[in-house]
Amino acid sequence: MIVPENMKDQNVIAFFTEKQEGVDQKVISRLSGVPAEDIFFPVQRHTDSIVHVPGATQETVADSVVTTERGVLLGVKVADCVPILLYDPASMVVAATHAGWRGTAGGILGKTIKVLKERYNSLPDDIIVSMGPSIRWCCYRVSAEVFEAVRSATGEGEYHILRDGGICLDLPSANRVQALREGVPEENIWISEDCTFCYPDRFNSYRYDGSGERQGGFIGLKP
Ligand SMILES: [Zn+2]
Numbered sequence: 633m634i635v636p637e638n639m640k641d642q643n644v645i646a647f648f649t650e651k652q653e654g655v656d657q658k659v660i661s662r663l664s665g666v667p668a669e670d671i672f673f674p675v676q677r678h679t680d681s682i683v684h685v686p687g688a689t690q691e692t693v694a695d696s697v698v699t700t701e702r703g704v705l706l707g708v709k710v711a712d713c714v715p716i717l718l719y720d721p722a723s724m725v726v727a728a729t730h731a732g733w734r735g736t737a738g739g740i741l742g743k744t745i746k747v748l749k750e751r752y753n754s755l756p757d758d759i760i761v762s763m764g765p766s767i768r769w770c771c772y773r774v775s776a777e778v779f780e781a782v783r784s785a786t787g788e789g790e791y792h793i794l795r796d797g798g799i800c801l802d803l804p805s806a807n808r809v810q811a812l813r814e815g816v817p818e819e820n821i822w823i824s825e826d827c828t829f830c831y832p833d834r835f836n837s838y839r840y841d842g843s844g845e846r847q848g849g850f851i852g853l854k855p
Contacts, residue, residue, distance in 0.1 A: 633647050633648070633649055633650065633653055633663060634647060634648040634649075634650070634764065634765070634824065634826075635647050636648070636717065636762035636764070636822045636824075637822055638760050638762055638820065638821075638822040639717065639719055639760060639762055639822075639851075641719070641721060642854070643721060643724070643853060643854055644719050644721070644726065644851065644852070644853060644854065645664050645665075645666070645705065645850070645851065645852045645853075645854060646717050646719065646726075646762060646850065646851045646852075647663070647664070647849075647850055648715060648717075648764030648765060648824065648847065648848070648849050648850070649663070649847045649848050649849075649850070650765075650834050650835060650847055651833070651834055651835050651836050651845070651847060653847065654836075654845060654846065654847060654848070655673075655707065655709045655846050655847065655848040657671055660705070660707065660848070660850060664705055664850060664852070666703065666704075666705040666852060670703055670704050670705060671704075671705045671707055671850075672685050672688070672690070672697065672699075672704060672705065672706050672707065673690070673707045673708070673709065674688060674692055674693065674694035674695065674696075674697050674708070674730075675690075675691060675692060675693045675694070676693075676694075676695050676708065676709060676730050677693050677695065678695065678730075678732055678734035678735055679693065679694065679695050679734075679735070679738065679740075680695065680696075680735060680738030680739060680740045680743055681693060681694040681695060681696070682694060682695075682696040682697070682698060682727075682740070682743060682744055682747050683696070683697050683698070684697070684698050684699065685697060685698070685699040685701055685704055685706065686699075686701060695708070695729065695730040695731070695735050695740055696727060696728070696729040696730070696740055696741075696743070696744045697727065697728055697729075698725060698726070698727040698744065698747060698748070698751075698752075699725070699726060699727075699852075699853070700723075700724055700725045700726075700752065700853070701853070702852075702853045702854065702855045703852070703853070703854075703855035704852055704853075705850055705851070705852035706726065706727070706728040706850065706851055706852060707728060707848050707849065707850045708728045708729065708730040708848060708849050709730070709846035709847075709848050710730060710764070710766065710846055710847060710848065710849065711828065711835070711836035711837055711838040711843065711844075711845065711846045711847065712732070712766060712767040712772075712828050712829065712837050712838045712839050713730055713731060713732035713735070713766060713803070714730075714731045714732070714736075714763050714764070714766040714803045714804050714807060715728070715729075715730065715763070715764040715765075715766070715847075715848060715849025716728070716729040716730075716731055716741055716744075716761065716762070716763050716764075716807060716849065717729075717761070717762045717763075717764075717849050717850075717851040718744060718745070718748065718759060718760065718761055718762075718851075719759075719760045719762075719851065720748060720752070720754040720755075720758045720759050720760070721758065721760070722754070722755065722758040723748070723752045723753055723754045723758065724853060725748055725752040725754060726851045726852060726853055727744050727747075727748065727851070728849055728850070728851050729741055729744050731803060731807055732803070733774065733778050733781070733782055733801070733803060734781075736782050736785065736786070736803050736806050736807060736810070737778075737781035737782050737784070737785045738785065739785040739786075739810060741761075741807045741810045741811055742785075742810040742811070742813065742814050745759060745810075745811060745814040745815075745816060746814065749814075756814060756815030756816050756817070757815070757816075757817060757820075759811075759816050759820060760820050760822075761808075761811050761816055761820060761821045761822070762821075762822045762823075762849075763804045763807060763808075763821075763822065763823045763824060764824050764847075764849045765824045765826035765827070765828050765831075765834075765835050765847070766803055766804060766824075766827070766828055767803070767827060767828050767829045767837065767839060768802055768804070768827035768829075768830070769791075769792065769793050769800045769801065769802035769805075770800070770827055770829075770830060771800075771827055771829035771830060771839070772800055772801050772802070772803070772829070772839075773795075773798045773799065773800050773801075774799055774800070774801045775799075776799065778801070779792060779799045779801055782801060782803075782806050785810070786806045786809050786810055787809065787813065788809075789805070789806070789808075789809035789812075790805060790809075791803075791805035791806040791808075791809060804823045804824075805823075808821050808823065828840070835847060
């Protein structure tokens with residue numbers, strides 16, 4: 633279990649799990665102290681859809697979920713994609729976002745930040761963003777098409793390297809650029825150093841072994 637350094641706040645529960653903890657509702661309930669029935673996972677489909685709790689059901693398809701409800705724990709499941717947690721302690725709103733290359737190309741993090749600003753009156757200076765373990769530029773070689781899709785949504789910035797004639801993409805860095813563009817200050821953004829592909833003993837990595845197992849990112853306002 634990894635607690636992001638920028639979310640050690642008495643009003644919020646925020647953590648990323650590793651392989652051994654996974655995403656089982658009972659395990660997450662035990663780790664967080666939140667009753668299993670109050671843990672919400674959207675049905676992830678690599679979309680740019682953002683939903684709200686209450687409102688969304690366990691059948692709702694979305695890759696980003698937002699709540700101001702205390703006592704609810706939002707979760708996203710990942711195995712290489714980036715789990716992103718957002719928290720605004722001024723407006724008391726939290727969000728959990730799943731960003732693979734498709735979600736990043738869809739601008740899902742930027743859109744989630746826009747929702748916080750427009751619907752919950754968040755100021756960008758108050759929004760804290762944490763990104764959990766994901767596949768990093770050391771291991772994430774992508775096609776020119778994938779890179780172009782991410783670049784068209786992200787714009788200029790440092791989020792890829794060229795190696796052996798190929799393109800290696802860093803999705804957390806691309807998402808950082810998207811957050812910066814929405815006005816979130818650099819110092820409010822925390823990114824895990826861990827690469828899921830580099831550490832298959834610690835993390836599930838779809839690209840490493842094709843496993844269907846997942847770890848997660850979780851966030852909720854304390855009751
Ligand atoms: Zn790696």
